[in-house]
Amino acid sequence: MSAAEDAVERAFWQALEDLKQGAEKPIEDYLRLVPREQRQELAQLLADVLLARGPGPAPDGAESEGYKRALAVVDEVLDARGEAGILPGALKAMRNARGIEPDAVVERLAADFEVEGEEGRQALARNYHRLETGMLLGSKLSRRLLSSLASVFDVDPAELLAAARPAAEGPSLRSVPAMGRSAGPQEPSPSRSSSERLPDPEVELVERLFHGGPEA
Amino acid sequence: MAQFDPIEERAVEMLDDLQLEALRAETVAEDDKRFEFVLWILCLRGVAVVERVCRARGTVQGLSEGEIELAIEDAAARLLLRLSRIEPQPEVHALAAEIAVACVDRPWPTQRRAPQLTPDTPELRLVDEFAEAIESGRIRPNDWESS
Numbered sequence: 001m002s003a004a005e006d007a008v009e010r011a012f013w014q015a016l017e018d019l020k021q022g023a024e025k026p027i028e029d030y031l032r033l034v035p036r037e038q039r040q041e042l043a044q045l046l047a048d049v050l051l052a053r054g055p056g057p058a059p060d061g062a063e064s065e066g067y068k069r070a071l072a073v074v075d076e077v078l079d080a081r082g083e084a085g086i087l088p089g090a091l092k093a094m095r096n097a098r099g100i101e102p103d104a105v106v107e108r109l110a111a112d113f114e115v116e117g118e119e120g121r122q123a124l125a126r127n128y129h130r131l132e133t134g135m136l137l138g139s140k141l142s143r144r145l146l147s148s149l150a151s152v153f154d155v156d157p158a159e160l161l162a163a164a165r166p167a168a169e170g171p172s173l174r175s176v177p178a179m180g181r182s183a184g185p186q187e188p189s190p191s192r193s194s195s196e197r198l199p200d201p202e203v204e205l206v207e208r209l210f211h212g213g214p215e216a
Numbered sequence: 217m218a219q220f221d222p223i224e225e226r227a228v229e230m231l232d233d234l235q236l237e238a239l240r241a242e243t244v245a246e247d248d249k250r251f252e253f254v255l256w257i258l259c260l261r262g263v264a265v266v267e268r269v270c271r272a273r274g275t276v277q278g279l280s281e282g283e284i285e286l287a288i289e290d291a292a293a294r295l296l297l298r299l300s301r302i303e304p305q306p307e308v309h310a311l312a313a314e315i316a317v318a319c320v321d322r323p324w325p326t327q328r329r330a331p332q333l334t335p336d337t338p339e340l341r342l343v344d345e346f347a348e349a350i351e352s353g354r355i356r357p358n359d360w361e362s363s
Contacts, residue, residue, distance in 0.1 A: 016226060049230050066285045067267040070292035074259045077296050078252060086300060090293045097290035098322075154322070159297040162244075167252070 007034045008042050015046055073097075084131065084138035087164040092132050094153050102128060105152055112148040113205060120202025127210040138164030142216040145209040228257060233307045236261075245302050255299055259292070262299075262312035266291040269316035283324055291319040 011033040018024045027046055031039045077089030095105065106125045115121055130136050141164055143157070150157035208216040231239065236258055243251035267288055274284035294315045298305060305311055349355045 016229075064267060064271075066271060066288040067263065069285055070263040070266055070288045071260075073289045073292040074256070074263065074296060077293060078256065081252065086296055090297050093293035094290055097286045097293065099286070099325075155294065155297060158303075159294075159301060162301040163297050165247075165300070167249075 004035050004038050008038045008045075011042055012045050016049065019049065080134055081167040082134045083166045084134060084136055084141070085163050085165045085167060087138060087141075087160060088132050088134040090163055091149070091153070094155075095132075098153075100152075102132070105149075108152045109145075109148055112151070113144075113209065115202045115206065117200060117202050119200045120206055123200075123203045123206040127206060131210065136210060138166050140211045140213055142209045142212055143214050144216075225253065228254060233261065233309065237305060237307060240299060241302070241304050244300065255296070258299055258308050259295060262295050262308045263292055265309050265312035266295065266316045269313050270320055273317060273320045277320060279320065279324060284320075287316070287319040291316045294319065 011030045014033070015024065015030045027043070030046065031042060034042050073093045077086050077093055080086070080089035080092075082088070094100075095102070102125070106121065106128055109124050109128065110116070110121050113124075115124055127136070131141070143161070146160045146164065147157045150160050153160075228236070228239065236254065240251070240254045240258060242248070243254050270284055270287045270291060274287055279287065291312070295312055298311060298315065299308075306314070346355070
């Protein structure tokens with residue numbers, strides 16, 4: 001690389017750094033850093049950058065509380081991306097923004113899937129909480145569950161389906177010991193006695209919705 | 217967040233909206249780990265539009281400052297959802313504006329609604345029924361002498 005080309009590159013990166021930090025100088029200041037013959041090339045590069053950035057937001061808009069909060073939402077949703085993609089963070093963000101309590105979501109799901117018993121509702125509440133906290137696999141969520149959630153949040157079901165795709169390099173599922181169980185090696189479960197109660201059909205339905213795969 | 221090579225990152229930042237959308241569609245379809253960076257850059261561009269549209273439209277519609285900020289947060293989350301789809305999406309500024317409008321236009325509990333006129337011809341069913349009853353003799357008009 002010639003000295004002139006090197007100067008163009010250095011001036012270009014400096015301009016980008018300044019732009020990123022919001023401390024850009026007049027274009028002429030950067031052009032002065034390179035030989036006269038190279039100014040046209042640098043000017044073109046800088047023009048491309050400025051064009052790609054589009055019009056800058058209004059000064060009050062960029063610094064407003066709303067702008068910061070929106071970026072915080074984007075950050076939170078992306079940071080929480082994992083085995084259920086961005087779905088957990090997005091659901092939580094939309095629910096908070098709309099003032100919807102988790103219980104209200106559970107109520108709607110219970111109505112949609114005709115879950116009336118206490119155990120079934122508890123299973124719904126438990127699984128919805130696990131979904132929002134990123135503890136479920138997106139690939140195991142059923143389509144009808146996602147459709148019902150889409151109806152609650154008034155969005156296209158296809159958006160929730162796409163959002164639930166796991167991150168390419170998502171963190172592994174956190175290992176959370178279930179209540180009353182040891183996180184250590186599992187003891188063999190005792191065989192069921194004939195008097196033991198059969199699983200609640202509503203609980204089974206809820207488990208299928210959250211863990212049974214797209215067609216469940 | 218998965219990282220591009222720094223030079224590649226700057227190259228992505230320099231893309232215009234259409235080029236960036238093309239890259240988004242490609243990386244999301246191929247489950248490319250760099251999709252997240254593309255998504256972040258698109259959101260940076262979209263959120264500024266979301267903020268402006270929500271504020272302008274929310275103010276006109278009489279939303280409080282807090283409600284406008286909630287609409288902005290809602291729109292930011294919905295923008296992420298839309299940009300996660302495999303299907304091609306509109307240019308990010310247009311998409312952000314569309315979502316922002318939808319988030320402001322949803323019903324708000326404290327929204328002050330414009331007064332509405334009543335229907336042209338009120339239905340006075342009760343009065344009609346009284347008139348019929350009087351005509352048929354089922355009831356009589358009130359008479360102070362007999363009451």
